[in-house]
Amino acid sequence: MKVAKIKVKDNIEKTVLSFLRETIDKKLFDAILIPMMVPAGDSYAWVLAQDKSLLDGAYYLPPIMSVQGAKALSSVTKGGKVNKRVAAIMRPCEIRAAIELSKLNQIELENIFLISMDCPGALPLKDWLKDPKRGVDVFKKVIQHFVDEEPKPDKSVRPACAICHRFSDSDAVDLHIGILGTEGEDILFIPHSTQAEAIFAELGLSLNENLSRWQKGVDEVLKQRKKKRAQVQEELKSTVVGFDKLLDTFSNCINCHICQSVCPICYCRQCYFDSDKVKHPPDDYLMRAESKGNISLLPDKILFHLGRMSHMALSCVGCGACEDACPMSIKVAQIFSLIADRSQGLFNYIAGKSIEEPLPMRVYEDDEFHEVESP
């Protein structure tokens, strides 16, 4: 595989932005979907930037994930394809969610040029909001540790990010930005489509660098993350798997449904759990309380989470938005990682890995899963 190497000027952020600016200059893209710092400086919002001067406040890799990128892209392309060329620059988990959503007909990827990057993770929103200025510095350190020749895991990223093992390149994107193993000196632009190669030619970028240094960095981080993932999941199994433990885990849920509303994959216009279907006459609740001894209110809290698990597990991309948003700090994303690994594993499916792989629920084989048939 051939890549283009660009020397970092000032910092990685600025170098990537100047690359993007050039693509607009040369009219290779009409707009860029990218996070931008809000005027107050304490958060980042997605913008569809057409004016290159506005790119000054943009961040290709913001310290936090305020809105999952796939949701932003879905809001633009839900109604059909865009007729201009748009580059969307998103974290790998946001890319995966976008791929899943395109399979679920919630995103139209035509004319969308997907760009991903090596992602060190994001900071927890709760930590960030305490002191955004400090957060910026913390995140700088996170990136420094990440791109080091001997990358070190950083404790300040979100738990879901610390166990993420799909933080780097995937075939689903047009262009990947590699920063691992470079000590922050270079950036690798790795093309995955002919369109990306055409853009390189247009910009006069030559393809020649070898990838060994970057690959070494990727492999090292992968090793660390996989180890951490196995360890966290093992611990989690002993605290959440099983009837009592699951009830305990979700007992402090306040039924706000924020995990559902921030989830990129939970796209239904109306959720069963927000519908009148789950509202019953008073006597029904008394009857339930009588048969069980008591019922906790608000009702259907556990069923909501179990329902989401069974609906979402196949397409969960592990972005951690649910856990980040949970006001009660329930380990939703980590729990989902357990259930998603298991159910996606049944079909050898990885959510959002490739656009060609069909959703497991859209296809079937005559001869499979005979073990569930009984008696």
Next chain:
Amino acid sequence: MKTKDFEPKIMTFLCNWCSYAGADLAGVSRLQYPTNTRVIRVPCSGRIDPLFILKCLQDGYDGVLISGCHPGDCHYISGNYVARRRFAILKTALEFMGIEPGRVQFSWVSAGEGEKFSQVISKVTEAVKVLGPMRKLVKAANSLVG
């Protein structure tokens, strides 16, 4: 509760085209089978959302049986294949939730298999009896319920 005293309540979802007709045939053939089941007729086994099953278990049913057309016989071509995939996922989820996978059973019964229908009901009832009553998402007297 002792196993022999325990009469489980089992929710049974039957597809309109095969299994419901199979149940009908069992009835008109005067075949005997346990009366622990409550039948809900659905257009296709593919219509069943895992949520229906979880809701049954939550609301006091001790077991759930889903029965559809044999592979290749689905009135809607592929509904039963999709259902089978869905239950494969649900089975892994049930283990995770600490609910015995034996409480949820999935079988194929055609319109001509009245005999098989009565056997399936007997077997499922027996299996759920052995598992005992479903815990009603209650932990202890003083704890919270879902």
